[in-house]
Amino acid sequence: MDPKTPNSGVIKIIRAIIIALIILVSLGYVFILFMDPTNLYYLSWSPKIQAKADSPYFESEGATILINTVPVLFVAVMGCVYLHLGKLSNFNYKKGIDPQSWLAICRKQMIIRGLGIVSLTELAFVVMFIGLLAWCFSSYLHTTFPGITPQAAAQMGMKVWEAKLKYAGVFLGLTGNVGLAFVLFPVSRGSSLLPTFGVTSEASIKYHIWLGHTVMALFTAHGLCYIVFWAATYQLSEMSKWAKSNISNVAGEISLVAGLLMWVTTIPRIRRKMFEVFFYTHHLYIIFVVFFVFHVGISSAFIMLPGFYLFMVDRYLRFLQSRQGVRLVSARVLPCEAIELNFSKSKGLVYKPTSTIFVNIPSISRLQWHPFTIISSSSLEPEKLSVMIKGEGKWTKTLYQMLSSPPSIERLQASLEGPYGPTSTDFARHDKIVMISGGSGITPFISIIRDFIYMNVTMKCEIPKIILITVFKNSPDLSILDLILPISGPLSNFAELDIQIQAYITREKTPPTNEQHKINNLHSVWFKPKPSDVPISPILGQNNWLWLGAIISSSFVMFLLLVGILTRYYIYPIDHNQSGKYSYSTRAALNMLFICISIVITASSAFMWNKRKDAMETRQVLNLEKASPLANSPIAGFYNEERELESLPNQSILPFTNVHYGQRPDLKKILFELKESSVGVLVCGPKKMRHEAARICSSGLVSNLHYESISFSW
Structure with a gap:
């Protein structure tokens, strides 16, 4: 351990305190979700929270931000600190596991039909989540249906079954919102939430799949209930209404159609045989989220904002990283239609075994990014990152043909996202x-x-x-x-x-x-990179977790400032905190715009700062490569006129x-x-x-x- 590093015992204590705080806040967040459909929360707790949180700066949004958004972002920021401290300490592993210990029992994996291989912990969380959704829907029904009497239904101009169908549709949508709050967490590859709870982005994809199926089933049922209700009550014209200060039906329909298109293409047969259709259709998540916010209004959308916010931060950082051309040094070509690509990397980039990267080769496809497992060790090979690519699809076979068919190419442009993987093994x-x-x-x-x-x-x-x-x-x-x-x-x-x-x-x-x-025999292709191609380096430098925490917290503070100024000096003078006087859609659009502005400014600043710091190390790596004996050795056979493959x-x-x-x-x-x-x-x-x-x-x-x-x- 570095002598400047604090004592590992102190770090362990601090990490224990942080993880206890994270668990406490997480349980509080889930407790609020659990209590939300009850009369106690709706009639007693919510009005008190609303009264204290309402102000000319945030109006009714203040309470929903405080309850639904702040806890999750707080956990994400504290998770960044927790993970950073974990990098400072070199913990010793304990050989062997007592099969009767609670850790071994929690890790024990089993096969559950429909779910595949799951651990006892995963199964427990699946059961609890299903229980939460069932509780929310049943609680809504329990508190509302007894009041739908023939007299009450007649006052609304409906029959009893029509009123119950309408409210059932509302409650299915509200229950779907709970699932939507979690659906984007598993696909935020660089988020701190997943590694804080010991989950990798690859392993969490199945959670995204399960949540996606659940959410779309609930939202589809929600939409069908309303369509049947409107048809039964001769109100199909409601489907074409975009209310100024209430639920927008048109926006909801657009969001649902986008979601259904994504859902259909996840059918295994379509996804495997027509992957490009699945890949491009999944970008409709932008339409889905934007029109969902227009549909329910920004205040109600804050329940799903934390997951979307963290996903946006992660997605924009990935975008910044992917704009750089990386230095591809060589490739080993195997006779089984497989290749090993070797990239230059900075010594500061550290990753664990089983990590993955996403690779883009513009000469094959500018839009497609394919994940591959890293086969190199950042400890054994501090200046190189390698992946193996097997020719099993159109994209991979095209790459193999490019590298295996003489004359070989002199340079192959590539971009990367990642690495992503476990923080410890x-x-x-x-x-x-x-x-x-x-x-x-x-x-x-x-x-x-x-x-x-x-x-x-x-x-x-x-x-x-x-x-x-x-x-x-x-x-x-x-x-x-x-x-x-x-x-x-x-x-x-x-x-x-x-x-x-x-x-x-x-x-x-x-x-x-x-x-x-x-x-x-293995054959080698050695490339001649451009001077603009850089070694792979951490997108946010050595202290990437601290920088990520700073981006999340500072961007959210900037968002609150922008919303507060807009509300206090523009919206509040118009509506004076009275619902219906200011357009729901305009408010939602401005909030989404401010989210994007805040994330772009803070993430770009952090990225550029670290890029300047990495420039010196990059020059050192390039100078070392020039001075390497390999540069003048017979191995660099691609410099000859024929550029034939050289056998290593x-x-x-x-x-x-x-x-x-x-x-x-x-x-x-x-x-x-x-x-x-x-x-x-x-x-x-x-x-x-x-x-x-x-x-x-x-x-x-x-x-x-x-x-x-x-x-x-x-």
Whole structure:
């Protein structure tokens, strides 16, 4: 630990206090959501809060901002401080897990039909969230339906069933708002909320899917109730009304149509076979959110504002990062239609194994961004970031053809977003680790093994024994195993690991001939980047979490100032805090404009400040690359006139591999034979493989297996 760093014990205490405060505020926020549909809150608590929060500066918006927005943004900012302190301390891992401990019980994963592989903690949160939605809807019905008598319905000019249908539609919409409050949290890749609660952006995608289905089901039912009600009461003309100072029906219909288009394209068959349709249609979220705000008004929309606000901050920072061309140094081309791309990076960019980046190649598509798992280790390779790309789709196959077909290209323009991944990993806590992969699912395990090489060779740490079980379709895929060793790493580093590699080739029953083996050479393409291409660096510098907290807090303060000035000196003189005198839509549009202005100004300022600070380190990296012996070595073969692919001296790992042809691994037999007290079972591959391993580990027949799915497919 750096001697200037505060004592780790003090940091632990501060982090414990922060996380306790975060949990307390989060529980308070959920409690308010729980109480919102009750008469106690509506008739007693809300008027008192409204009376204290109302002012000429915010009018009725003040209470909703205080209740629905401030708690979540406070948790996000405190999460930034919590994560920053975590980077300052080097905590020791604890080997082994007591299978009876509460931590092991919470982590225990099981297969639930319709949900897939979930932990006990995830299942508990799913049940509680469904319970919250059920409670909200039933509570609304319980407090309202008893008052809908024939006499009360007649006074409204309706029949009893018509009145109940109308209010049921209202309550379905209000319940959907609760789900909408959470739906954007899982897709804010760089947000502090996910890592604060120990969740990665990749693992949280399933939560976004579950929430999206729930929200759209509720909003669709909400819309259908109103359409049936209007048809039954001969008021279909209501569908074309955009009220000035009330609910806008047209805006709601536009928002619902946009949501339905997004929802339809998430059908697995459409998403997989027509991914571009799914990808581009999902950008309708902008229309969905904007017209949702126009539909309900800005005051009611503050329930979903925190998630949207954090998503906007994250999205704009990603936009700033993606505008830079990154320095692509080289590529290794494999015979199995896979490539390894090697980017230059600054030493200050640190990431954990299993992290991902999003890559854009403008020469293939300017709009498409594809996620790939990082296979390099930021500890072992401080100046390089690598990803493996398997040619399995149109985009990836086009990239492979560009790099594998002579004459090779001299420069490949690329942009990146990320990296995104866990803030810490504890794979080394186990006595033995079993890594099970199918096809390109081996990529996260390459980064873990490279990290173990660093821990073993450089830090002299005790690392667990490793069993790597890989399943490939054809023998050329075995060349992927050679990516385990970095392009500049000696084979002796790998040989020092206590590792067994069991490779299974399912479509071939006999080993290939010597002639066939010759095609399994790795080839290298070395690029000549432009001077404007920069090494990958942290978008907000070394103290990225503190900068993110500063952006969230300062932008929100700026938003409040802009809204306060507008309301006090323009809106309040017109309406004097009386609903109906000032246009709902205009107020909503101005609020959304102020949100965008505040985020753009603060995030751009922070980005430019850190970009200037990174400029010196970038120049040092570029000077080091120029001075590197590689620059003048025969490896840089692309400088010749033909620019033919140059074959690198290949240090193959195949001699360390036990290859099985024409069969699949017997996972049950392999796992049950392991006798170590703590065995981590990491699985990345097809759904069937993950579920099989999960059933074995959760069967209860053994207590030393701890399952962990590492899946990037959704």
